[in-house]
Amino acid sequence: MKKIITFLFTAIILVGCKNEPKKEKFSYKRVQEATENTIVKSMNDVTINSNDQMLFDRSIIRVKSGETVTLKLNHTGKIAKEFMGHNFVLVKEGVDIDDFAQRAMNAKETDYIPEGDETYAYTKMLGGGESDIITFMSPEPGTYTYLCTFPGHYQIMRGDFIVE
Ligand code: CU
Numbered sequence: 001m002k003k004i005i006t007f008l009f010t011a012i013i014l015v016g017c018k019n020e021p022k023k024e025k026f027s028y029k030r031v032q033e034a035t036e037n038t039i040v041k042s043m044n045d046v047t048i049n050s051n052d053q054m055l056f057d058r059s060i061i062r063v064k065s066g067e068t069v070t071l072k073l074n075h076t077g078k079i080a081k082e083f084m085g086h087n088f089v090l091v092k093e094g095v096d097i098d099d100f101a102q103r104a105m106n107a108k109e110t111d112y113i114p115e116g117d118e119t120y121a122y123t124k125m126l127g128g129g130e131s132d133i134i135t136f137m138s139p140e141p142g143t144y145t146y147l148c149t150f151p152g153h154y155q156i157m158r159g160d161f162i163v164e
Contacts, residue, residue, distance in 0.1 A: 044069045044138065050086035050148065050157070052077030052128065059159035065141045072133045073123045081127030085150040089113065089122040090136075090161055097145055097154070104149035112149040125150065138163050 044067050049057040063069050073088045091100060095118045103114035111125045121136035141163050148157035 042067075046071045047074065048072070048088060049074045049076050050126070051075070052079045052084055054084065054153055054156055056086075056148070056157050056159060060162060061146065061159065062162045062164060063138045065138050065163045067138055068135055069121075069138045070133065070135050071121070071123070072131060073126060074131045075126040075128055078128040081125055081130075085112075085125040085127060086148045086153070086157065087112065087123050087125045087132075087150065088134075088146055089149050090120040090144060090146045092118050092120060093139075093142060093144060097147065097158075101147065101149060101154040104154075105151045107149075112151070120144070122149075 044063045046061055046063065046069060048061065048071065050073065051057070071088065073086070075084075075086050077084060089104075091097060100114065100118055104112045107114045113119070113122055120139055121134055123132040123134050124130075126132060144161040144163065146159055146161045147154040150157075
């Protein structure tokens with residue numbers, strides 16, 4: 001028994017020692033990557049993913065006011081656009097979201113974007129495996145709503161678009 005305990009103890013010490021240099025290397029690499037990311041990526045380069053579970057992967061997007069926003073929407077699922085279509089629609093301030101989404105639902109001919117001037121920007125309606133990139137000027141500072149206008153999605157697929 002004593003031997004086993006001694007063995008285990010030695011093993012723990014050995015494992016502990018072995019991990020030391022690895023850990024340092026890892027954290028160094030992480031710092032380096034983070035620095036590179038901040039240089040290359042601007043706050044206004046936004047990527048948002050959507051999937052077959054009818055979800056966006058983020059519920060808050062932050063951008064700077066008065067600068068161009070480049071937004072990429074990915075549909076990472078496999079289901080076709082007719083059944084699990086997703087888009088990104090940034091709705092103007094003051095628009096009634098429920099009313100807008102209701103009208104969007106009936107606008108199949110225009111990719112579920114209702115007639116009128118109620119949006120700042122929107123992507124194409126995507127099916128699984130597709131992507132779309134749009135660029136637009138960020139509006140005045142404030143909190144706006146973005147959503148997916150595919151029928152039945154907006155109550156879950158929506159979030160805050162915060163302009164600072
Ligand atoms: Cu959707």
